[in-house]
Amino acid sequence: MATIKEIAEKAGVSIGTVDRVLHDRGRVSEETRQRVLQLVQEMGYQPNTAVRALAIRRKGLKLAFFTVDPAEHPFFAGVLAGVRKKAEELAQYNVEVNIHICHASEMFNISPDLQADGIALLHTPGLQPVQEWAVSQDIPVVYYNIPCEDGLAYVGCDYEQSGRIAAGLCALMTRGRGRVGILSEGDERILSCRDRVRGFRKELGANYTDMHLDESAVFYTSDTETSLDTLAVQMLSAHPDLDVIYLINPGDYRVCRTIREHTKNPDLRIITNDLTDTQRRYMQEGLITATICQEPERQGALPLEILFQYLANGLLPEKRNYPTDLSIHILQNM
Amino acid sequence: MATIKEIAEKAGVSIGTVDRVLHDRGRVSEETRQRVLQLVQEMGYQPNTAVRALAIRRKGLKLAFFTVDPAEHPFFAGVLAGVRKKAEELAQYNVEVNIHICHASEMFNISPDLQADGIALLHTPGLQPVQEWAVSQDIPVVYYNIPCEDGLAYVGCDYEQSGRIAAGLCALMTRGRGRVGILSEGDERILSCRDRVRGFRKELGANYTDMHLDESAVFYTSDTETSLDTLAVQMLSAHPDLDVIYLINPGDYRVCRTIREHTKNPDLRIITNDLTDTQRRYMQEGLITATICQEPERQGALPLEILFQYLANGLLPEKRNYPTDLSIHILQNM
DNA sequence: TTGTATGCGTTATCAC
DNA sequence: GTGATAACGCATACAA
Numbered sequence A, B: 001m002a003t004i005k006e007i008a009e010k011a012g013v014s015i016g017t018v019d020r021v022l023h024d025r026g027r028v029s030e031e032t033r034q035r036v037l038q039l040v041q042e043m044g045y046q047p048n049t050a051v052r053a054l055a056i057r058r059k060g061l062k063l064a065f066f067t068v069d070p071a072e073h074p075f076f077a078g079v080l081a082g083v084r085k086k087a088e089e090l091a092q093y094n095v096e097v098n099i100h101i102c103h104a105s106e107m108f109n110i111s112p113d114l115q116a117d118g119i120a121l122l123h124t125p126g127l128q129p130v131q132e133w134a135v136s137q138d139i140p141v142v143y144y145n146i147p148c149e150d151g152l153a154y155v156g157c158d159y160e161q162s163g164r165i166a167a168g169l170c171a172l173m174t175r176g177r178g179r180v181g182i183l184s185e186g187d188e189r190i191l192s193c194r195d196r197v198r199g200f201r202k203e204l205g206a207n208y209t210d211m212h213l214d215e216s217a218v219f220y221t222s223d224t225e226t227s228l229d230t231l232a233v234q235m236l237s238a239h240p241d242l243d244v245i246y247l248i249n250p251g252d253y254r255v256c257r258t259i260r261e262h263t264k265n266p267d268l269r270i271i272t273n274d275l276t277d278t279q280r281r282y283m284q285e286g287l288i289t290a291t292i293c294q295e296p297e298r299q300g301a302l303p304l305e306i307l308f309q310y311l312a313n314g315l316l317p318e319k320r321n322y323p324t325d326l327s328i329h330i331l332q333n334m
Numbered sequence C: 001t002t003g004t005a006t007g008c009g010t011t012a013t014c015a016c
Numbered sequence D: 001g002t003g004a005t006a007a008c009g010c011a012t013a014c015a016a
Helices: A004-011 A015-022 A030-042 A049-059 A075-091 A125-137 A159-173 A191-207 A228-238 A252-262 A277-285 A296-313 B004-011 B015-022 B030-042 B049-059 B075-091 B125-137 B159-173 B191-207 B228-238 B252-262 B277-284 B296-313
Strands: A062-068 A096-102 A118-121 A141-144 A153-156 A179-184 A212-220 A244-247 A269-273 A290-293 A321-323 A327-329 B062-068 B096-102 B118-121 B141-144 B153-156 B179-184 B212-220 B244-247 B269-273 B290-293 B321-323 B327-329
Touching: A004 A015, A004 A030, A015 A030, A049 A296, A049 B049, A062 A075, A062 A296, A075 A096, A075 A296, A118 A125, A118 A296, A141 A296, A153 A296, A159 A191, A159 A244, A159 A269, A159 A290, A159 B159, A179 A191, A179 A228, A179 A252, A191 A212, A212 A228, A228 A252, A244 A252, A252 A269, A252 A277, A327 B327, B004 B015, B004 B030, B015 B030, B049 B296, B062 B075, B062 B296, B075 B096, B075 B296, B118 B125, B118 B296, B141 B296, B153 B296, B159 B191, B159 B244, B159 B269, B159 B290, B179 B191, B179 B228, B179 B252, B191 B212, B212 B228, B228 B252, B244 B252, B252 B269, B252 B277
Parallel strands: A062 A096, A062 A118, A118 A141, A141 A153, A153 A321, A179 A212, A179 A244, A244 A269, A269 A290, B062 B096, B062 B118, B118 B141, B141 B153, B153 B321, B179 B212, B179 B244, B244 B269, B269 B290
Antiparallel strands: A290 A327, B290 B327
C-alpha cells in the first residue's frame, strides 16, 4: 500500500532519490541509501505493477518466440495458441511479439535484421544458431518444452514424471498385473523419450512389481530402420498377449489404426502423449484409450510472461524450473 | 492501439468529449456523438486496462466472498487459497476482499454494517438471506460451485460431466465390463449428487453397455438413517463381487478405510471426487484409486475477477457459465 | 549527489 | 455542450 512518494516524504528526500535507490542506479550517498532501504522494508513497499506498466510502454519491448511448425508437430499448435493470447495481452504494454517458425532437422537461419530484447525457444539442434546469437548479444533467454540449463528459466514437462503417470495408468487399466509394450519413433537418444521410458520403468519397479514389461517388447524405429507401422505389426506378432501399448513420442499415435487392424485383442489399451485434434478423433473412435497432456498453451504463454517481467520490471523468475501440469485425458474429459 | 487522445484529435474534439461518448454520460450533441462513435469503430479503439486500473483505485471497491468453513468441507480450503491469491492481486487496484465463512445447515446472519459493491457466493440454503439482501440492494452477484440461474455468472463444475468421467474411469479400470456400486452421504435431492449419478448412468448406457450397475448397489445414507460406514459394510456383504465403488460426495472418502477393511477383493477400486490433503494421503496408502477434481482455486479466483471487471470496467462476463476443468488424478499426478 | 518536470492513457471535476 | 486539467504511481531525462 505504501507508495514511492510516501517513502520519499518520510525519508525527507525526493522521489527521484528513492527511485535511484530502488533501481540501484548509484549516485546516492550511503547514508540516505540506508535510510531509504530501511523505510522500504518497514513500510512494506510493493511497486504497483499496473502503474509501472504504464511507464514501461515507452520501452517498446520486442520479444522473439521461436517454435516448431505445427504442420510438422501438431503439439505446437497449442503452444502457438498460448503465444498469441499472451501477445495480445502484452500488446497493451506496447510489447511486440515476433513468432519465428523453424523446421525439423534444418538449421534456423538468423535474419540480419533480427532484433529482440528477450527470446523464448526450445533447446533443439536446429535452433543452436539462435542460442549462440543470444549469448553473443547478451539477450535473456527462456527455454520451453526441451530443458536446458542455460537461460533464465525452463518451462515444460517433467518427462520422467510423464512416464511414471503412464505406468500408473497401465497398472490402473490392468489391475496391476498387465503386460505392457513400448513403441516409439526414434529412440532413447531423444531426451523426452529417454526420460519417459526411465520414469516408466522406475514406477513399475517401485509400485507395480506384478506388471510385466518384457525388454523385447520395447520397439524403437531407429533400431531397425523400419517404419513405425511395420514395427507395430512385428510387435503384435511377437507379443500377441499384450494388454497395453505405450506410444511415447508425439506423432506416434498415427500408428493406432494399424495396431487395431492387426491385433486380435479387442481389449488392447493404447496410451499416448499430448492431445491434438487427430488424437481427439482417435479417442472418439476408440483407437486411443488415454493420453497424457502437458499444458501446451502454458508452454507458449509463460516464457513470454517471464521475459516480460524480467525486462519490464527487472524481476528474475522465482524458480528456474516451471514444470507444467501433467493431466490425464480419456474420452469423457478431453 | 488507438488511444482516446488520437480519436479526439481525428474527431476535432477534446478527450473529455470522447470520454462522455464512450461512457454515455450524455450532454453531447448527437452530431459529434456519431462522429466519435464512427472513429471508435474504424480505429478499433480498445481501452487500456492497465491504465484504467490506475484510475479505478479511487473507487475503493469492496467485494464480499461467502464460502463454507473448510474445517467442515476441506474442498473449500482450495477455494479459499484461490480467493486469497486473487485478493492480493486486486489489492493493487485498491480493492478490498472480505471473506465470510458460513456454516452448514445454519442461516447466515447478515451483519448490519455489511457493505459490498459485489458479491460471490454459492447457491446454498444457508446463504439465502445474502441472496435476498443482494437483490434488495441491487448488488451484482456471481455464483460458484452450486449453480444458480440468477446473477451475473456461474463458475463451477458440470456435475453431470463429472459423473460421466467417473463412468469412463470405471470402464477403463475393468475393461468395460466391471460391476460398480455407488455409495454416498446424502442422496439425489442434492444437486451435485443427482447430476453426477445421472451423468454416470447416461455414460454407462451410451458407451459401456457391458458395465453393470445394479440398482440395489446404489446406497444413500438418507434412505436408512444409517451411518456411511455401516452402509459400506452392508453394501460389501450384499455385493461381494463389486469391482469399483464410486463415492460421490465430498467427504465420502472418509469411509475408504472401512471399505478396505471389510472387502475380500484386494483389487477393489475406489473413485472419489476432489483432492484434499486427506485424500492425498489415502491415495498414497492405496485406499483411493483415482479422484476427479474441479479446480477449486479457480472457483475462488474467477468470481472475484468477473466482479472486478464488471464493477471497474463495466465489462459484463462473456459467458453466463464458466465450467471448471475436470481433471483425473491418480497416485502419479496428484 | 540530489531534486524537479514530464509523460504514460484514462477518469472525473471543473470552468466556460 | 464542450474543453481544459488534476490525479493515479512510477520511470526517466534533465537541471541544479
